[in-house]
Amino acid sequence: MFAYYLELALRSLRRSPGLTVLMVLAIGFGVAASMTTWSVFRAVSGDPIPWKSSKLFVPQIDMWGPNGRGEDGEPPNAMDYIDAVALMRDHRAKLQSAMYQISPSIVPADASKHPINVSGHAVYSEFFPMVDVPFLYGNGWSASDDANRAAVAVISSKLNQKLFGGADSVGKTVNVEGKDYRVVGVMNDWNPQPRFFDVVNSGGFSTGIEDVFLPFTRAIAVDMNNDGNTNCTAVPSESGFAGLQKSSCAWVAFMAELDDAAAVTAYRQYLDGYAREQQQSGRFAWAPNNRLRDVPAWLDSQHAVPSDTKVSLLVALGLLLACLVNTAGLLLAKFLRRSGEIGVRRALGAPRAAIYAQFLIEAAMIGLTGGVLGLLLTGVGVASVSWVLPRDIASLARVDLPLLMLTLLVSVVATTLAGLYPTFRASRVQPAWQLKSN
Amino acid sequence: MLKMSHLSKVYRTEVVETYALRDFNIDVKEGEFVAVTGPSGSGKTTFLTIAGLLETFSGGEYHLDGIEVSNLNDNARSKIRNEKIGFIFQAFNLIPDLNVFDNIEVPLRYRGMKSAERKQRIMDSLERVGLASRAKHYPAELSGGQQQRVAIARALAGSPRLLLADEPTGNLDTQMARGVLELLEEIHRGGATIVMVTHDPELAARAQRNVHIIDGQVVDLSEEPRFHAHATATTLGHS
């Protein structure tokens, strides 16, 4: 029976080609606009570490007090050095790391080459197992390297390619800011978007990749300045990087792994206890005002998804809706014009279900054809966003199999839905004694 | 085969209640060829639409092939139309988008018949109406008489027990009308029950039995037609 309805649908679509083209174009463009903006939205709103994001937490401590809070009462979105180091010392989570963004220069061994600038982070050894950094060669460094401020480094496969031709460089040295570091690990391609472990400094998305990780303790010891945001509510009383470390300026990111609800509760209590201690010691003149959010909640609170992306998706969905209303109107006119045929079919014994099947399949065919057009236009659209949108976001949007399947699915389902009311009306046509004329 | 007792059909609007049929009784036996006559607006078309399960009725009983149909749902009614009833319309009612073959195929498709059997039946019935060579033609390419034969072929293809015809020759010239009538008689001889609405006395005379409808009631032709107070309101009727 399906083949019969399909044949009837094709026959009907061929009979009014202008109208068919009109509906297919509307659906195609509507779906393509939605899918193009969806591809961008999907890229920026994805969970960068889905298997673990609910176990990774970002603590916030209010070291600024009521005057430094935002209108929503939020404490700063980064830590000062004092608190970050204190949390590392107390070591209450299963894994944790304070970190700050660095942008050091690397001097190639080949003297004829100019130094290059790389970006990366100064982190603790637990960072690597905590965020599941994949390694091509070697591994992260050890806790004793943290304690000893060891001159060790983890580098990206890209930097490894540039410096060592892609060979296993573990044990070799790399010159960072004029000082030698021993390579302990080479990461496999690792470029999580958004940069969930340091949203504040990366702005969420980054075209670059993390080329180098150095021990936090080592970077502090060699006065490696932080690259990125430094927010202060008061001018540091001492100057220089050393002065920054003694100030209440926020510049250190922090992440902790807490595996279950009990651990989360315990950590929350620990943070409150810590803040209360600071209050008692006179460093804070206010009650604890901490936050502890897992990665998805943290990304949300930091508005990692740009509002432009959301508005674009919304507007494109509105466009799709308008296209569907358009299609519904045209289908209604088209179907009702055939009420004579419907009446005869009903008289000849077609049950309502048969009328539904016939007309919904006709609508679905338009959806399918529109979807195929939509596929092509989505390809064009996704290719086009790379030259209209900022590169950090546009580079993430891509056409892949799930997107293609979704395009077809949305197109067929949406058009079938649009055909629902016209089909309902068609099915209400009474079995007719006569083909009504005009 | 077809038995209506005390059947009524009322059309209601906000202001008037119009009886299209009232206390309507008819009994058509299996294998009969009945002609239904009556003036315009008498309710004969309403009778036929109800008999063909195209419309529901307001009161009374209707047994079709021994089944009381008033409580059947839409699907069951569709099934009966499809399997037991053949329709021949005055306006032929061929679907213009479909060719002759595809038009005849419509009821067979809804019966869920296999392709080979469908083809066999379509060709057989086209053979019977003498249009086997026109299977690929579209209705617009055929004369009125040919179109009506296609419509008859469509009705025959499903081997219905009951054939309902509404002024089958109304749109045809005499020559063509005769041919169509001969076809009906042949079908009747094959064992089908035929109920034909017509206002053509010559046509009616060819049937075994005549039923006359006036003002929504079957009347004995030997009696004088009665005058009904509500007659002025019986403005409905299609033919």
Place this chain on the structure above:
Amino acid sequence: MTLHPILAALRKHKAGVVLISLQIALTLAIVCNAVFIIGQRIERVNRPTGLDESDLLLVSQQWVGAPSGDDPASVEKLDAMQREDLAALRHLPDVASVAPINSIPLLNSSWTGSLSLKPNDQLGKGNPRTAYYFTDDQVFKTLGLRLVAGRMFTAADVEHQAFRDQHDRPVVIITQALADKLYPDQNAVGKVVYADGSGSPSTVVGVVARLQIPASGGWGGDFAWSSTLVPTRLDGYFARYAIRAKPGRRAAVMKAVTPTLYAVNPMRVLDDDSVKSFADIRARAYRADVGMAILMGVVCLILLCVTAAGIVGLTSFWVGQRHRQIGVRRALGARKIDILHYFQIENLLIAGIGVVAGVLLAVGLNLWLMTHYEMNRLPSLYVITGVLAMLAIGQAAVFVPARRASNVPPVVATRAA
């Protein structure tokens, strides 16, 4: 012509009328808001920075293994390295002037604080916020700033300090916008301000007409024109130089910068991103805005085309359906123009229903966007223009099928359908 027959006909096509007016309403709502977004973005992109942007470029470079800058000796060393660079760049034949500067408008890398009229005031606390440009006396010529009061910096004003140091700032120059906030209706020149809760005064020696802060986006929007110029070279492991090329010589300067600086000192990082024309900086800063405007433009275009085509399609259908009826009207004496007007008025009614609903939807969508995203109130001019445009599009779209209807000959009435 009376409306009655049109209304009666529309009642018969209720669902069709509802769908087409819903489509017009959606189109109006989306197009109004999208065009408003486009308008806002264009306005933002076209804001003048206060700079003379042509022939301007920026060099960002980083020394390798430079002193940390936390002790006086290394500060002096870093400053010497910077002065060496400046001298070499100023010596280039195509260079008009060079100024060291920590950032530049639209670079989105800024040092911000607040200015107070009282000493030792708390940072923030309702004092006007500002972004600092640490530079030297060459900044006016290099950036092309226009002084409206007081004087420019002189070589004698120029000091230098470590990158993170909090040095006293004896003299500053502020923008007119900042001066208006600090000293409304007064001449700011010669007045005293205190920077970032400092206890030592800074004297305002001049006021420039306009100078945007480095932030281009939503952040900093409320003090976009409140810049403060400080005649101090910042000595750190990296330095930026703003360069004004001689007219038309920007490309030549951009090519010459890298070899010149490597010749001074090869131990530094200079890559593709290090030397950027101001046009590039501007394009990068506004890429998101321009992209958004293009995206909204494409959506509007598609939407308007689909809606216009939908009206053409549906009206054509109705014309076809009423073919015989039109013939009857013609036979009864209707002129061609009457038939044309019939369909035009019908469309006006449908579009009228659509735009009324559309205005409500547009305002609703705008309110929703305002509460959830950065969006301003939709000005009524956009709505009125949108309404007129939708009605015009409806009339344009209906014209072709309506004219076809008006050409239906009266003889159609006598034919069977």
